[in-house]
Amino acid sequence: MDWFRKLIVGTILATMVLLPGLTLYGEQVTISLMMWGGAVEEQEVRGYLAAFNEVYPDIQVEIIRPADYWPKLMSMIAAGTPPDVFYMGFPEFVTYHELGALLDLQPFVDATPDFNAIDFFPGTLDAFRDRETGHLYGVPKDWSTYVVYYNVAMFEEAGLPTPNELFGYGQWSWYDFLEVAKALTQDTDGDGQVDVYGFAYNFPGRWKLLPPAFGADWVQAPDKVVVDTPEFAEAIQFLADLALVHGVMPGVTELAEMSAPDWFANQKAAMFIVGRWMTMKFKTLPFEWDIAPVPYYRDLYTWVDLVAYCVARDSQNPEAAWNLVNFLTGPQGQELVAQAGHAIPTRMSVAHSPAFIEALPELGIHNSVHLLPITTGPITVFNHWGEVWTAINRGLEPVWTGEKTAAEVLPEIQAEIDRILAED
Amino acid sequence: MFGKLGRYKYKQWFWGYLFVLPVMAGFFLFMIYPMISGIALSFYKWPGIGPKEWAGVANYLKMFNDAHFLRAVGNTVYYTLGILVLGIPLALFWAILLNQKFLKGRNFFRLIYFLPTVTMMAAVSMVWKWLLSPNYGLVNYFLGLVGLPKVNWLLDPKWAMPGLILMSIWKGTGFNMVIFLAGLQGIPKTYYEAAEIDGATAWHRFRYITLPLLSPTTFFVVITTMITSFQIFQQAYILTEGGPREATTTIVFYIYKNAFEWFKMGYSCAQSVFLLLILILATLIQWRIQRRWVHYA
Amino acid sequence: MPKGSYEAKRAFLVTITYALIIFFAISMVMPFLWMVSTSLKDINQVFTMPPQWIPRPPRWENYLQIFELMDFGRYWLNTIIVTFGRMAGQFIFCTLAAYAFARLSFPGRNLLFFLLLSSLMVPFETLMVPTFVLMKELGWINTYWALIVPHGLGAFGGAFLVFLLRQFFLTIPKEFEESAIIDGASPFRIFWSIMLPLAKPALAALLIFSFRGAWNDFTYPLIVTNTDNMKVLSLGILGFKGLRAGMTQWHLMMGAATLSILPMILVFLVAQKYFIEGITVGGLKE
Known part of the structure; x- marks a missing residue:
């Protein structure tokens, strides 16, 4: 048979075999975490997830790190396939909350006795609350003063x-x-x-x-x-x-x-x-x-940059997502943040402990500079x-x-x- | 015998429909349906999720009062004109150079000129971002060698668009050149021979033989170049992100930003409809003009 | 004397022509050379003026670093899957349609062909939002389905391929099929046994156009895919874009660009004859 016709038959067969296989590949049962930042930050986050999996071996977390974070987050939410957990800056929070894209975390918080809301730096939790109901829609993962x-x-x-x-x-x-x-x-x-x-x-x-x-x-x-x-x-x-x-x-x-x-x-x-x-x-x-x-x-x-973990309202696994958020914003997760040099922990107990103050001892830098109370007033956002x-x-x-x-x-x-x- | 041919006629119907079915299905599902739903969406206010809110022609009214959108239209026209005015004559010039009888290695040079057109625009844009960089960019280095001042290509609002045009000409001219070259080779030699006997100068031969006989090719080149130029997006997205100061915010870039960064899906669709109308209108106008000035040999 | 001056003038013209041609050829190739050269430098050599053309020593490890910093292998794999998937679809369906439009007569043929052809006026860029919505309705966002199926069925540019092939099928003389028709062969039989073998050069052109379109595609995957593991090369290499990565590592960016451009250039060098013929057919006849 002529090579061109072989090619045609071959491509038809290959298409029939490959396509169903490919769709199977696309189905994941893990939860996803969408982040921004560079490759170095991703490596750090992988370290946090390893610690998370020691506590929760059954929850696999897939990292999504797009080059253009906000358009991609928007398009995934609009497509009805949002990441389960994602970074949310405090300025953008209002928009996403008003779109109804975020899951109300208050029931989970209420059901978590050791959440210890008072341990978060003043104002950091409030930035992610609904202004009327006071319900929490994001847990501050870290913050950073310039x-x-x-x-x-x-x-x-x-x-x-x-x-x-x-x-x-x-x-x-x-x-x-x-x-x-x-x-x-x-x-x-x-x-x-x-x-x-x-x-x-x-x-x-x-x-x-x-x-x-x-x-x-x-x-x-x-x-x-x-x-x-x-x-x-x-x-x-x-x-x-x-x-x-x-x-x-x-x-x-x-x-x-x-x-x-x-x-x-x-x-x-x-x-x-x-x-x-x-x-x-x-x-x-x-x-x-x-x-x-x-x-x-x-x-x-x-200037203060404040970032939270939010959970998508359409998340298929809200429980698993909450476990991830709670772990990463809990004392152990926050200590990892402190050690990596990633940001200031949002929990005061961790930020004011040696875990942060004495982090990265080989550098000998004055970590406590970040904790000087020199910000003015509440964190500001606008529409x-x-x-x-x-x-x-x-x-x-x-x-x-x-x-x-x-x-x-x-x-x-x-x-x-x-x-x-x-x-x- | 007529019976067989007659039966063949109906067989043709069956097989004809069957053969065009997949492509027509793709056409209706993935082009016509989105086009219609896009037009419908353009009459709504919709942030991408949640309910759509009827807006009538508000999106269209807003569009023509939106200075940023009008700026984007202006930028797109500027870019398109740049490509038409500089790129197409250059393509023709190259084709004429390569069409010289004495030239050795014509295929090699044609290959070289054509090479950029097959490469990935995303990658090429990154390369040009580096080539056009102000202090360490190769383009400014060569300008310096011939005694010209440095140009702050992608950072100066006056020069950003010329920078994109320069890159696009480098990237795309080879394509048009190949078409012109084929057109030139299609002109019968006898015309030139006759003209030479009459003592016509090179300019006259070009003006009165080459140009008129090449007009179908030129028409095709102009129309396709214009349509593709109006869609410019990648270069603006990668090289300049629409800046500086909106100098390279093109229509498609603005559509993208409205839809996928500012959650204005309906408004973005209205702009898409506008762009679509421009493209269709341009094509129709060109078709009409073609009848008047295109000479078929 | 007049003859001498004619020859001098001619020699002058020849020289000028060659000079111009070589000048333009160098400007065409220079960006590629600079790209490869930069990709083999370290960051200090990158920032030197006057430019250093030959990196000393060439740092091949830059390329290893690219693979460490990003999932380049995955982008390649995705691009290959998408490219071959689309090529297969366009190869089969566009050829069939082109044959039908060229050689079979059935009611509505010209209207359908006109409609299809007019879709060339409608670039994907004008359909970004509704396409996104459609893919969402189909549940295809971020899947290979979205990346392959529409183009495989000839949407977004496939009409050009149909046109190209149709032009070719039109040139085949009627005699080739007449005897087969009289023998009672079906149109499919004629297509399969007579037309296809004749159409090899045109099919080769179709394949390479299809390859180019899929390999270099940017805007469409930008809209329909979201996650890193579904990215194709054109999107993946943007991970290096200075501003977004926070640092401006030109040598790595140029390395990534080289790796994405190379396969297309190789394919082009092998198949350039068909490519250029294809453009000429598409551009000129009729």
């Missing part, structure tokens, strides 16, 4: 006190910080180009750290977001000028080629600011570094988070490149925010 990561040797070489010392001396305002960053910025080979920056920061995404420290009370209610104020403008302009005017921080262009953590990790920047999770990646760096409080100005402030966020970030772009000043763009951004928030 801190300054700094390269110890670079501070020594420049003859500067460490940021921790400066904080202690009361000389750690954002403007003090600027002077320190200037002293650390170097052109080592004398070619007129900066080789080591004082500071690297993913400012186009993380500017949110500054405005409250500059006195801008910008999230006033879930439907009232006010950015068009002199304080907000000052904060944004200060941040932009670190790159544009003072040249102590890689600008937008430099960040496109090397991300902010890479500038620090490759010893091309002396300071870097982000949350606790970066410790997990930085713990293998071949140089000495430490953490210190973020600078202050009119107010003491640091239409994704769209408002996009609008602000987009509107600020000309400021980062120096085409416009913050004061010039903020009225436009305000108009856009008002428009979005006015939609029902």
